[in-house]
Amino acid sequence: MESVGNLLLGFSVALTPGNLFWCFVGTFLGTVVGILPGLGPAATIAMLLPLTFKMDHTGAIIMLAGIYYGSKYGGSTTSILLNVPGESASVVTCLDGYQMARQGRAGPALGISAIASFVAGTVGVLGLMLVAPPLARFALRFGPPEYFALMALGLAMVVFLAGQSMIKGLLAMLVGLWLAGVGTDLFTAESRFTFGHMELLDGIDFVVVSIGIFAVAEVMINMESRGGTELFKIPKGLRNLMPTLQDLKDCRFAFLNGSIVGFLIGVLPGAGSTISSFLSYGVEKAFSRHPEKFGTGVIEGVAAPEGANNSDIGGSMVPLLTLGIPGSNTTAILLAALILWGFKPGPLLIQDNPGMFWGLVASMYIGNIMLLVLNLPLVPLFAQILRVPYFVLYPGILGISIVGVYSVSNSLFDVWLLGLFGLLGYAMRKLDFPAAPLVLGMVLGDGMERALRQSLMMSEGHLSILVSRPLSASMLILALLIVIMPMVNKVRSFKMKAVEQEV
């Protein structure tokens, strides 16, 4: 088979000492970057670009790619231990991961995160290798109506995230959608809700909102009682530091789910990895035998999104390497790097540079293994962070939050916003408003509005375009079903109760 031959070529390139070294450097840096909230792989790659000019190009792209997928491994660490989302895609991990940490299961959470990332990341690379060209062509069939339907499907996930009160969940989602709209309107260049502040012209950064609502609010909750609440049970013994065999068995479906959902969403240019983590969480919950336990510390709730945001990377490389179209912010920078080095990314990149492409693919396999080896032993180490006395931890978390937010755009205005969202998050916690729908609304709001308006631009105002195309119609119907399901269930249980009462 051609692929096998190519892969062998790839390994022969990737297994040279030089490239192995760069792979290690990249994955290590990526892990560190991922652990730190705010500073993302995109910014790190940009910072390292000038250094890469003097390097061998294959080694350079291997290193940069290593940073990219390495960061997804690290991103879960602060989410699980401190409820501080390390990266936008790690927000979903906070939901169950942090709860697991509170129950003394931080070790298994971190461990399963690494393992799921490994499994899904490998599947992602496999996908990249085997189905890249036909999948890329399929992805081209996604026009604005399909993207809108996809976002609607994502928003339908609010059903799974709302918890007790659907009304509050919807309200939170709407607020999130509004937050997404703050800034400059793409189509008419009009500014909305900027209150005259130039800093808001580009909208509110997602990191600011998520760190504020999760991390700062969490610290505030803990400040309520002196000495903190008995939160962090220190895991004792090696058994508690790693996922058990039972855990691994429980996550079988999650591994599959995360890998496939993540990869498919990643292929679509413009659909971020945050969407893939939310969707896979929703899928996991939908197919779970104990959906009501999600949000209280269910290990599949960590495995699915963590897997998704890794295989997503393999997916986002598909349009980059087959069509020269970046699938996300970070791939856009990888593309820029390739251009700066003199390559011409496009449909013929693979043909012209088989050594580099397949070397890169092979290095991603190797990189995933390196990361697993790197991260698993670190799990007990990281879990020890929970031993730190709370009065040291809380200022530390606040400090990390400020650093994380400031590192995004070096703007003090953003730090002020952080304070504001911290207060908002605290209020939401006290008033029982779920945070996840707000985050979901914020992530999808932009893309959804854009997709809808683009679709209407295309159809000159006729909404029918959304349902006249098979792909978008089917996704919209699915979204509708998801939203209606709980209501049907309620009616059914209501009827059953009525029947029981009669009997």
Add this chain to the structure above:
Amino acid sequence: MKRIWPYLLIGLSAMALDVTRPTNAVAFEPTKPIEAVVHTGPGGGSDIFARAIAELMQKEKTISQRMHVVNKSGGGSAVAMAYLAEKKGDTHTIGFFTGVWVTNPLTTAEAKVTINDLTPIVRLVLEPAVVAVKADSPYKSMKDFIDGAKKNPGQLKQSGGSVTGRDNLVRLVTQKATGAKWVYVSFPSGGERIANLLGGHVQMMVIEPQEAGEHIRAGNMRVIAALTEKRLPSFPDVPTLKEQGIDVPVIPQARGILAPPGVPKDVVQYWEGVFDRFAKTAGWKQYLEQNQFEDAYLKGPALGKFIDDLTVQMREVLKEAGAKVVR
């Protein structure tokens, strides 16, 4: 006490003379790394351009200090321009401007800094653009497309960036000149624009030639018009709009360098000198060729006139486009 006065007077006059006498003409030399401000994030057009130039300048040794790129993205060019305005008089900061720096303040009230507040140094290139369609499209020339649009007004679609960007402005002036009408769909990223063209969701787009090059080589795209005064050397068979009978002004996409306000004249001269030398280097000429940029070196009063003319032209076109012009 009384005796001090004459001495005081002499002292003060000496100081006054000292301040007003012409300083020694010691040429300015940068003493620390230069900050190059761009308005896009990492990976954006200006970012890549600035990085490439910084790299080339290092190689050709046209500058004694390192240049590192600072990304100040936000509000189009608003954040970058405000940042430069704050660095008043700073001799170690420069900005890489594009046409957006001219148009953005015209339409955005919050963008309080206009291009006239900053110190222009030099214009480096004009980025040409071409009109591209999918390879299997029935339109073999711009005329075909226009005819198609006339037959089905509002049915054909073009993908592009912001509605105040060049892509749309080209569409608007062409629509006005030919009477054809077609729809514009905004996509924030170049990748999405290309994806939608290749996926058949839109029929046409305006694209930079080097971006199109690869897709053409792969057989996915076809170029039907060149949006320049003269034919492009890389596309000798592609006629310009004018040649195809569509008489519209060429909307330039310029890239150049400017400095913060209040920068002393000798610093401006230094930069002009640097870019004078740089523009003559072989590395630069090669870069121009590779990226199919038009060498449009311009400085001094001619540059000032170019910016003024561009501002007037943009204001006109934007008003006609129905965009809200606030300045």
Add this chain to the structure above:
Amino acid sequence: MATHDNEEILTGICLGAFGAYVAFEAFELPYVSEYGPGPGFFPLWIGIGVTLLSLVLVFANFFAVAADESREHQSRLAIGRALVGWSGLILAISLLHWLGFGLSLALLTVFLILALERRPLWTALSVAFGLALGFHVIFVLALGLSLPSGPWGF
């Protein structure tokens, strides 16, 4: 009427007001533009949605069950503490520009440890110093991030 109930109603009213504000502002923006729905389209519907749902929230809690009085006193104290901590954070943020990150973090730490945790001054100072140093080493020196710096360079 019991307090818990009032809480929800108050929330509903505040949200309703917010929704009305959003809808009002969105009204000012063009609803339709030459290129399809205008910038006012989405926010208007969001504003309307928020207002309607807030009303549902208010009505649903009109007849809600009363909450425990003693719990309420406890929670007021707790909320007070959290807000004190939050104001400390805000104060630290406002000092970032003048004093730089290291000092502001140190001051925040001292404030939190002294005011909220009532630990001895020595503990507060040493933790503050340790944290500020740690942050400086990790983020500024090792990673090269730029943090707001005060008069002494950190």
